[in-house]
Amino acid sequence: MRGxxxxxRIGLGIVAIAALIAIPLGFNRYGLFILSxxxxxxIAAMGLNLTLGYAGQVSLAQGAFVRIGAYAAAIMTTQGxxxxxxxxxxxxxxxxxxxxxxxxxxxxxxHYLAFVTLAFSTLAFLVFRNESWLTNGIYGISxxxxxxxxxxxxxxxxxxxxxxxxxxGLASVALWxxxxxxxxxxFLALRENPIRAQSLGVDTRRYTLMAFAIGSAxxxxxxxxxAPLTQYIDPVPFNxxxxxxxxxxxxxxxxxxxxxxxxxxxxAVLLPEWLRFTEGYYLMxxxxxxxxxxxxxxxxxxxxxxxxxxxxxxKSASALRAAASSSLETAP
Amino acid sequence: MTAVLEVSDIRKSFGGITAVDGVxxxxxxxxxxxxxxxxxxxxxxxxxxxxxxxxxxxGEVKVDGKIVTGLRPxxxxxxxxxRTFQLLQVFPKLSVRENLILAGQEHRGNMASRLFGASDxxxxxxADRMIGFFKLDHLAGEPAGSLSYGQQKLLDAAMAFMGxxxxxxxxxxAGGVNLSxxxxxxxxxxxxxxxNRATFVVIEHNMxxxxxLCSRVMVMAEGxxxxxxxxxxxxxxxxxxxxxxxx
Numbered sequence: 001m002r003g004x005x006x007x008x009r010i011g012l013g014i015v016a017i018a019a020l021i022a023i024p025l026g027f028n029r030y031g032l033f034i035l036s037x038x039x040x041x042x043i044a045a046m047g048l049n050l051t052l053g054y055a056g057q058v059s060l061a062q063g064a065f066v067r068i069g070a071y072a073a074a075i076m077t078t079q080g081x082x083x084x085x086x087x088x089x090x091x092x093x094x095x096x097x098x099x100x101x102x103x104x105x106x107x108x109x110x111h112y113l114a115f116v117t118l119a120f121s122t123l124a125f126l127v128f129r130n131e132s133w134l135t136n137g138i139y140g141i142s143x144x145x146x147x148x149x150x151x152x153x154x155x156x157x158x159x160x161x162x163x164x165x166x167x168x169g170l171a172s173v174a175l176w177x178x179x180x181x182x183x184x185x186x187f188l189a190l191r192e193n194p195i196r197a198q199s200l201g202v203d204t205r206r207y208t209l210m211a212f213a214i215g216s217a218x219x220x221x222x223x224x225x226x227a228p229l230t231q232y233i234d235p236v237p238f239n240x241x242x243x244x245x246x247x248x249x250x251x252x253x254x255x256x257x258x259x260x261x262x263x264x265x266x267x268a269v270l271l272p273e274w275l276r277f278t279e280g281y282y283l284m285x286x287x288x289x290x291x292x293x294x295x296x297x298x299x300x301x302x303x304x305x306x307x308x309x310x311x312x313x314x315k316s317a318s319a320l321r322a323a324a325s326s327s328l329e330t331a332p
Numbered sequence: 333m334t335a336v337l338e339v340s341d342i343r344k345s346f347g348g349i350t351a352v353d354g355v356x357x358x359x360x361x362x363x364x365x366x367x368x369x370x371x372x373x374x375x376x377x378x379x380x381x382x383x384x385x386x387x388x389x390x391g392e393v394k395v396d397g398k399i400v401t402g403l404r405p406x407x408x409x410x411x412x413x414x415r416t417f418q419l420l421q422v423f424p425k426l427s428v429r430e431n432l433i434l435a436g437q438e439h440r441g442n443m444a445s446r447l448f449g450a451s452d453x454x455x456x457x458x459a460d461r462m463i464g465f466f467k468l469d470h471l472a473g474e475p476a477g478s479l480s481y482g483q484q485k486l487l488d489a490a491m492a493f494m495g496x497x498x499x500x501x502x503x504x505x506a507g508g509v510n511l512s513x514x515x516x517x518x519x520x521x522x523x524x525x526x527x528n529r530a531t532f533v534v535i536e537h538n539m540x541x542x543x544x545l546c547s548r549v550m551v552m553a554e555g556x557x558x559x560x561x562x563x564x565x566x567x568x569x570x571x572x573x574x575x576x577x578x579x
Binding site: 196199203310320 | 385409447449495
């Protein structure tokens, strides 16, 4: 039965990937922009899902890391640095800053930690707005070039979409590896019961810092793609709202589920587009449907599926238990 | 005989309350020391001070002659000191096997090998042996949360042994476990003690369990040691009878 389930999964995965490659062939410029945005936001949300969903550390700073990555990419690529080099710098920078932001998490948790990361977000915003020698202040940075990757230009929207999709693919594989490694288990232990984790030898300090650093680095990857996607950045669209959007993507999709951010980003990026036909009402409908979903399933969309699976497993476990106890009773 | 654990003059106060008031004792290699006393006498606080969960207000703890006071619980665990908690502490969403792998993984390799190496850190076999040893075979793949209380309690104890510890502090391992399972648990603990020369300190209220499992028993009352000795001596000690056992 397990084997069959595995084939189903692989089949479903192949179909999804094929669809993501083939369907956009007929899309117009705007459709491709939205899809690219979905891929980029999914990468950022995956990072937050690691920090928040798997390791249990609340962060309202993921938007700030996307911004740091975007500014790093914008500043460097407008100076002629290749995007790949800019990516390395962004990732290292976000990893280091994320690591430092992890230190408060060693002392405060939950909403106190949210406030610390909120303060960090504001600080980052002020730096980007006020340090105009570096960031061009409120005027922002324009004419960010689309990169040429290994000789392939990405000037056309479809080409750039494939770059975003490939990056999403690589980021997913890397994160999948991380989650199924002993690190993933340690992150989960950190979230579920840090005291017990410590007593089993899990160095909760180091794993907490790593959860922040790696999650932030993924934010940096997303930012590096965001800059050439929009080709213009200023401090405004990167306000706190992006952090909140990313938080919503993770929670709506299902925090702590691998595919949660994919779904969450789809809802956050695509649903408003689909609801546009309602004109003035789309934001209200969007908000209402998100509230409705979270009342029905506080663990997000994938939480609904998970509940079904757990119910089935609990049933089979209690059946096993019943069988075991009756065999005890009938034993001579 | 060498002392695995040496505790000297440990004190811990919370505000005006002194929970542990100058406790000193030694535990020899391979020994099973029982720790009994009325609720609130400082047994669990003493455990927490020894294990680094709480920082003692004074005193010193040595493991294998090495001072370990002030070490973090995770560091202490990797030195071979393991524990269980009074309240059940398994990871309900992980399977029984995954719980045991988690309990052992930090004792293997380093951060890099845990990231790039095998997903199970090479522990599936060891975990399955432990599962067999604690008679949880048919439940290995089930989420720990779906087990009965007694089974979870067994798993909780099994997790403490995955790192191959020298010293294990068990906080009420028998609490809430039914009689047949209790006999199993006692027999398993005795076997690990015999085979691996593992040293135990056991907090327990079940007198029969303590008196039959432990080689020595220490009685605490109001943060101090009231008596320490072999089970028979303790049972006959008038002060212990007054403070705890009752007539």
